[in-house]
């Protein structure tokens with residue numbers, strides 16, 4: 001498959017004109033898929049990860065690190081094996097938004113065999129090596145969610161200056177040359193989001209106030225060429241102002257897709273994973289530095305929501321509705337708005353805006369209320385990019401126009417109906433997770449999520465809480481060091497009424513509990529720390545204990561058992577706060593850097609040292625015991641001991657961090 005196979009993109013005016021056409025045919029395509037495949041059963045578990053790698057370049061003499069704009073050179077080479085022999089590749093490569101990004105997935109999805117857990121990390125490493133081999137001296141493949149100085153002057157190689165008046169995003173900070181250009185999609189998407197909303201995007205991240213941070217903190221944008229002060233109104237004092245799709249979409253993430261046995265299982269899994277999205281966001285936090293400043297946030301999520309927000313002022317509510325159809329509370333990049341399984345309905349406690357034409361059409365075709373609501377909600381959005389060739393498709397055979405809308409609703413979970421023309425079942429995608437600097441951590445997070453899905457299905461668990469509480473958790477999750485300082489809404493008991501006697505859950509709950517259980521008649525959920533959610537407490541079983549129980553009931557060879565234990569050990573310690581998140585470690589690194597002036601500024605030199613250190617850690621040339629500690633191999637996991645062992649050291653580190661605040 002070449003990079004340029006999509007065809008001829010239409011202008012924004014043309015795309016807009018065809019919006020209704022796309023919706024009508026998109027929904028027709030979904031209905032056809034549904035009718036044909038709603039009874040498809042017994043697909044096996046298959047799953048795969050996606051890693052969006054970042055390529056960077058070091059100038060050791062000048063102590064500078066650059067985003068390396070080279071994806072257009074190396075991607076065609078990386079994709080060559082797939083072009084030669086698509087059915088037999090070890091890895092697959094795709095372009096991403098920026099020319100400093102390359103997206104890699106395993107050549108084939110993994111299957112239900114536990115031994116596949118032994119392949120995840122190795123395949124991630126292989127992908128990294130494949131990229132690395134095509135780079136020159138001082139150029140590296142890194143996995144992390146945000147480049148700390150993206151948008152600063154001179155942050156790329158080669159160097160480009162933003163051309164605010166003529167560029168697709170009209171940004172002061174992010175030049176068009178950063179956008180991957182060998183594929184028209186990304187630049188057009190950028191332009192069309194701006195044209196649709198009729199302004200450039202804007203977001204303000206609260207700056208982390210350190211002892212020497214100027215108060216109020218007000219940036220002078222004239223150094224970026226804004227002599228007229230046009231951006232000054234959009235920027236808020238004591239905040240870092242961002243104004244480009246690419247400052248969000250140019251961030252990287254770690255996604256996992258699962259194939260379910262049936263549409264019902266896919267819907268169940270989609271719902272059950274929703275409450276885990278904020279938890280995994282907080283667990284994986286790796287984005288504390290934005291445009292060269294330390295900020296109050298640790299994650300990319302809300303930045304992406306704002307930077308991909310195509311709503312007009314009428315839609316988002318700052319002007320009365322005149323020309324538009326709906327008020328829309330959230331960006332098309334956002335957390336999930338509604339559960340989709342029949343049993344979940346009572347937890348949908350937020351307004352879900354619907355395209356009623358689409359909704360009625362689905363209901364007329366015997367699609368149930370909840371699924372119809374989900375699709376009709378996705379379809380309130382316009383297509384953002386449309387190719388001439390997509391206009392005359394056969395709705396009984398193609399799913400392109402459905403996917404046009406579905407795949408530009410960038411939500412924390414995605415329900416993926418079977419694509420046309422291939423033998424793939426009903427799938428769901430878990431999308432919030434941030435990237436970690438080591439393959440080991442990325443593999444651990446992925447393995448943990450996959451094991452959770454197995455445990456959820458095996459024990460028929462119920463993790464649901466009202467969707468408004470999940471949204472609140474999304475906010476908590478992104479706060480600085482949320483992992484140790486925030487509490488999250490979580491279900492007190494995961495056993496369902498249908499399975500009151502899931503014996504091991506009840507027994508763990510009993511063993512652990514010296515205190516009376518929560519009163520079941522009051523609220524089903526309460527606020528818990530991530531440590532309680534993952535490792536358990538005297539009141540709550542803990543997700544890791546459920547996974548351990550699941551694992552003890554399946555056949556595992558010693559090797560796989562050992563690999564999994566290593567991963568779960570990392571998850572446990574991170575949840576306990578005894579190992580740092582990447583974000584906390586980065587803050588710590590900056591705070592202790594000799595040239596850091598405690599003014600929130602992450603200079604070129606600090607960023608250079610930070611990323612050089614990360615690159616060494618990534619390539620096993622240096623250890624990072626504050627973040628990753630592999631335990632000596634043995635076949636049983638003693639979570640409590642591991643956590644206790646970390647505790648003393650943590651107190652020392654903690655006092656270091658606190659002193660710097």
Ligand code: ADP
Pocket residue numbers: 046047048049050094105106107108109110255257258259424425427429
């Ligand atoms: P997208 O970008 O739309 O999410 P990608 O093709 O980039 O899709 O990634 C999809 C992921 O799904 C990959 O990790 C791939 O290995 C995995 N995958 C492919 N086929 C299946 C399948 N039948 N079931 C589950 N996962 C699959």
Ligand code: MG
Pocket residue numbers: 050094103
């Ligand atoms: Mg992908």
Ligand code: MG
Pocket residue numbers: 050052096103
């Ligand atoms: Mg991607």
Ligand code: MG
Pocket residue numbers: 096097
């Ligand atoms: Mg993407």
Ligand code: MG
Pocket residue numbers: 050255429
């Ligand atoms: Mg994906």
